[in-house]
């Protein structure tokens with residue numbers, strides 16, 4: 001099987017795993033079912049970023065995820081609930097149940113990350129859809145906890161960091177949809193409105209959530225602050241930005257850059273690496289960036305990649321500290337002609353991943 005992002009390219013493929021809806025009991029997709037346009041639409045609506053599909057080239061391949069599917073669903077459901085509470089007209093007092101579900105979700109997420117001995121996080125890419133913010137919140141929380149764990153934070157610290165990261169964009173409920181979903185660049189005045197989400201989120205958490213620690217809610221306020229003082233809402237400099245906020249900022253930027261680069265073209269992970277390295281120590285905490293790039297791969301197991309020499313294959317394993325140099329099983333040459341199956345470990349070689357493709361080129365499999 002192989003991992004595919006949720007796009008129209010999925011139509012006609014066969015699901016290799018059952019996908020449960022974040023809320024509700026009926027599965028969205030049943031293993032063995034052929035995917036239709038309606039399925040793709042349903043997956044998009046629920047914010048599911050990627051799907052495992054049957055692939056004749058890799059019939060027996062299976063990869064492990066960083067956090068278990070049910071943990072991911074739990075976090076996703078909690079995020080949706082929090083956004084509903086925060087956005088409701090009566091607003092904005094979270095019930096004890098909402099708060100306890102949030103702490104259960106964060107606890108499970110931290111457990112999964114702590115238990116996972118895998119050196120490299122294997123995360124799907126997220127695209128910009130209507131409910132991008134939900135899935136983005138799940139990703140940022142996971143990334144932040146992965147980074148925090150490698151910075152040797154205690155479990156208690158990871159829980160507070162994870163809670164802040166899940167809530168980080170909750171203030172976006174106050175931003176009008178036409179700004180939030182605008183596909184083009186925001187005008188300066190629209191950007192000012194968008195920037196308001198940091199302080200609005202902080203207000204929402206303070207007014208509506210009883211049990212959130214200040215070290216979590218500070219992440220909501222500060223996740224757009226930058227070391228050089230160029231961030232918002234307060235333009236704080238490095239020494240006045242709390243460490244959890246710095247870690248969440250790195251997770252936020254990493255996920256946003258990956259999604260943004262994806263938007264119109266094949267994904268080029270080297271570009272993400274370049275942007276992260278450029279900002280390290282200037283805008284983003286250098287240690288957190290270094291750890292992120294060491295422990296979070298920029299490609300995921302199950303993705304189709306083209307290498308810098310044009311060869312085509314699927315990522316079958318990741319290498320710690322080598323975000324662009326995983327282990328790839330080769331499938332085709334630079335003209336998409338099939339080649340003998342061979343596993344190529346890019347670690348230490350001159351080759352790296354040039355781009356990530358959504359699907360095999362025509363005629364190669366699927």
Ligand SMILES: [Fe+2]
Nearest residue numbers: 168169223224
């Ligand atoms: Fe934000």
